Amino acid sequence: MKSLNEDLKTGQLKQIYLLFGEEGYLKRQYKNRLTSAMLPEGDTMNYACYEGKGIDLREVIDLAETMPFFADRRLIVFENTGFFKSGGTELADYMKTLPETTSFLFVESEVDKRSKLYKTVKAKGRAVELGFQDEATLKRWVAGLVKKEKKQITEQTVVYFLNKTGTDMENITKELEKLYCYALERDAITKEDVDAVCVTQISNHIFDMVDAVSQKKQQRALELYYELLALKEPPMRILFLMIRQYRILHQVKGLLKAGYVRKEIASQAGLHPFVAGKYMDLAKRFPTGELRAVLEEGAELEQSVKTGKLADHLAVELFLVKHSV
Numbered sequence: 001m002k003s004l005n006e007d008l009k010t011g012q013l014k015q016i017y018l019l020f021g022e023e024g025y026l027k028r029q030y031k032n033r034l035t036s037a038m039l040p041e042g043d044t045m046n047y048a049c050y051e052g053k054g055i056d057l058r059e060v061i062d063l064a065e066t067m068p069f070f071a072d073r074r075l076i077v078f079e080n081t082g083f084f085k086s087g088g089t090e091l092a093d094y095m096k097t098l099p100e101t102t103s104f105l106f107v108e109s110e111v112d113k114r115s116k117l118y119k120t121v122k123a124k125g126r127a128v129e130l131g132f133q134d135e136a137t138l139k140r141w142v143a144g145l146v147k148k149e150k151k152q153i154t155e156q157t158v159v160y161f162l163n164k165t166g167t168d169m170e171n172i173t174k175e176l177e178k179l180y181c182y183a184l185e186r187d188a189i190t191k192e193d194v195d196a197v198c199v200t201q202i203s204n205h206i207f208d209m210v211d212a213v214s215q216k217k218q219q220r221a222l223e224l225y226y227e228l229l230a231l232k233e234p235p236m237r238i239l240f241l242m243i244r245q246y247r248i249l250h251q252v253k254g255l256l257k258a259g260y261v262r263k264e265i266a267s268q269a270g271l272h273p274f275v276a277g278k279y280m281d282l283a284k285r286f287p288t289g290e291l292r293a294v295l296e297e298g299a300e301l302e303q304s305v306k307t308g309k310l311a312d313h314l315a316v317e318l319f320l321v322k323h324s325v
Helices: 002-010 024-038 057-065 089-095 116-124 135-148 155-165 169-182 191-197 202-214 218-230 235-257 262-269 273-283 288-306 312-323
Strands: 016-020 047-051 074-079 102-108 126-129
Touching: 002 024, 002 126, 016 024, 016 116, 024 074, 024 102, 024 169, 057 074, 057 089, 057 102, 089 116, 116 126, 135 155, 135 169, 135 273, 155 169, 155 191, 155 202, 169 191, 202 218, 202 235, 202 273, 202 312, 218 235, 218 312, 235 262, 235 273, 235 288, 235 312, 262 273, 288 312
Parallel strands: 016 102, 016 126, 047 074, 074 102
Antiparallel strands: none
8 A cells, every 4th residue: 555655646657556455445545546646637538447247358458549538548447347356368468568548447356366467467567455454553544534624532432433333444434424513513522422423333233232142231232132123123134143243253262262363363254353353352251162052052043933933033032131141
């Protein structure tokens, strides 16, 4: 990311860029910044975007060979094409003779770094991975955004905010906008403001339920369950998400026993590093045998509901009561 920012700062842009990784917000931001840097605002004649699979490469190549219209550059953007997983060989071969007047910008979720197309991009341009940001980076980013609004927020409130809203950067910006408006006449944003206007992500809500169960806070676990029911969440979806949390905890527990650290656990379990720390703390409260038993019981409960032995809302309630005493 540092090299990409340097390119944008100096204006010394590469002919080909690849933005890839899990963090959609960063990919979208850098895609827009690169587009603005490469083309004048409103230049639709020299801009083309191809999205999804099934792209006609002959059409792309014909367009790439066409001189830009009263401009120095033509920009062709590719989004989520899957070319870096399969089918990108022809495009890789063509890029070796790509006219200097045409630039390519790829925005992908997944890439195979062994693919010919990836290696070609690396050789002729710049490949930038935009993955999940770690806890420290997220906290600095949120604090910086708040400061730009000429407001103050403590580090404890930032952590509280992230625990409530999740780590998706797009969602974070939306929730911050709500906070700015709510605290319009005040300089500081507080935990009370976060509670008043920010929406708890359902995954965090479910995590809090499991956390309450681990601490044997039965009333709290049931309150969280009833809140989800009031929000029209189907009981079986709630059960599914709870069992998923236990499955992650079981995996994290095993990784902890194997001596893995947080960064490695986050990668192995497919978790955001910030979230991985929460799972590590929670997993330590559960014996491995209990987690395995819960997973088996979840499958049995689902079967009981499907066969009509238990009502769905009652099945989840019984599960919570049993494991929080």
